[in-house]
Amino acid sequence: RKEVEQDPGPFNVPEGATVAFNCTYSNSASQSFFWYRQDCRKEPKLLMSVYSSGNEDGRFTAQLNRASQYISLLIRDSKLSDSATYLCVVKGGFQKLVFGTGTRLLVSP
């Protein structure tokens, strides 16, 4: 079993739609969680950290469920520019970051 698992997608949604991604992690000792965005042939860039109480940044909401060991990312009012791959990243033991395979999002007009 992979340490961090994501549905690879692609998720095809129309502009304006709300879409949610989940990510599960296997190491219960994991300390921190992040969502990164990666555009095609580009480097990953931090989208947002995920805090225990949940956090929101504009149209993006991230939540953490430690009991079930998953994190989620909700995107409201999808824009064409949201099309990208969203990487779930978990910091586990020894401060090592583990990346999921990513979930691909395609927003169409």
Next chain:
Amino acid sequence: EADIYQTPRYLVIGTGKKITLECSQTMGHDKMYWYQQDPGMELHLIHYSYGVNSTEKGDLSSESTVSRIRTEHFPLTLESARPSHTSQYLCASSGLGGGRQGGVNEKLFFGSGTQLSVL
């Protein structure tokens, strides 16, 4: 914007050649990393460093080597390139800089990557 730079951006080279991929950051970060990523696949950690003269192998076995003689510089070397080394190599750094330890929410900043093709 992060101040981490990789060169070259693209490299096409023949089998058996020695190559060095450069990575530099000007943020004073203690931790630096090399990841390998194939198209549509996840990032795999191949090397990391927690400071000068510290280097460790990552989760994915790699024939490459790294060095960390200066805080800002973390080059990766392949002594003899092979077609199986064809991939994208991403350098990253994290930390608060100035030798201080980062917190659990320390963020990772990536360079633009080097796309390596070995013929």
